[in-house]
Amino acid sequence: MIKRLSLIALILVTLSSCVSKKIYTDLEDKYANLKKENRRLTDDLESTTADKNKLANDLNSLQAAYDEAVKERDQLRSDYAASQTNLENLKASYEALEKNSSAEIAKNSKKNRELLAQLEAKEQALAAENERLQKLKKELDSRSQRVAELESVIAAKDANMRALKDAISKALTNFEGKGLTVEQRDGKVYVSMENKLLFNSGSWSVGTEGRKAVNQLGNVLAENPDIAILIEGHTDNDPYKGNAQLSGNWDLSTKRATAIVNILRENASINPENLTAAGRGEYAPIASNDTAEGKAKNRRIEVILTPKLDEISKLLNDI
Structure with missing residues (x-):
């Protein structure tokens, strides 16, 4: 058997040496x-x-930005509520001072106008912030969906x-x-x-x-x-x-x-x-x-x- 195997190996080596360059x-x-x-x-x-x-890191950064924006919006709401309270207090003071002097009335009227202007500015800022939050949330949802699709494809390939x-x-x-x-x-x-x-x-x-x-x-x-x-x-x-x-x-x-x-x-x-x-x-x-x-x-x-x-x-x- 060993001689036969040696003979076969010798034949294979001889044939392989015939392969052209x-x-x-x-x-x-x-x-x-x-x-x-x-x-x-x-x-x-x-x-x-x-x-x-990188996409996962971007998603985390976007989520952090969204959370910060929500915090800023809540602060604006708080400031807006405080301003409304101040306005009511000034209105009460205006009514009391109206009986005393026209000078005081004019002074309070000016403060009211300033306060109303501030309130309007805060309302505009709040509206703009809400709009920015909506856009940010939409982008966040879109990124999350794409990440989910990518993870699904990778998971499917791993399963395959x-x-x-x-x-x-x-x-x-x-x-x-x-x-x-x-x-x-x-x-x-x-x-x-x-x-x-x-x-x-x-x-x-x-x-x-x-x-x-x-x-x-x-x-x-x-x-x-x-x-x-x-x-x-x-x-x-x-x-x-x-x-x-x-x-x-x-x-x-x-x-x-x-x-x-x-x-x-x-x-x-x-x-x-x-x-x-x-x-x-x-x-x-x-x-x-x-x-x-x-x-x-x-x-x-x-x-x-x-x-x-x-x-x-x-x-x-x-x-």
Whole structure:
């Protein structure tokens, strides 16, 4: 059996060495373009989260301004009531003084006119303040509605990602305990497959069991066309000593990621525009490379599923 496996591995290596430099260069160019697109999507997500936080801060500021305006209006009402009381007192004084002298009557009449002018000015100020409060409240309600819509969209996308994670977990149940994990964090779904499930040492050819797992994952992804799919290849820090056609671990990790992409592309229902292959080499470990167990965990393929943010971006542009 070992001799047979060695013979198959030798044949695969011989076949892979026949790939032309043009095909390899095309793959490298496509990888660079897809990597830029992945970076743009990541930046869009971070920008969307920052915009949401800014909008929440603006809403709090607007609420504080509204509360201050209500306080000022209440003060104006209080001043208006006090002025009315003063007016009544002056009217009473006017009636008493009217009997004593025309000079006093003239004096009180002037005070009354001044007080009436003050009351009119306060009434106008109160009316203007009420109008400003109405406009402020209308703007506050509008902002609150937009924030609610944005939060609803984000919540829906989170729910969709949870459903996607559950569907993937269910589809890949048979591979539990074989180096495959599925988890959701930061609004994304991460499917991690250790190399022992996918590749032989130093090879980027996917084995039968690994191909079966990737195909079952592809069946779930085909039903979710609005998901961006990033396939990352990772290695441990042992220097690569295999095929001389490769320059090292980074090159190997890229070829392994591309191999997974090619299997997914066999599913005609998966949009190739949603796929990105990336090699991370040894530079994104999840465990220590000081132990054999840690090295095994670091040798992996990660499939990172990200919701598309077109709807959220449109909402932000409308605010």
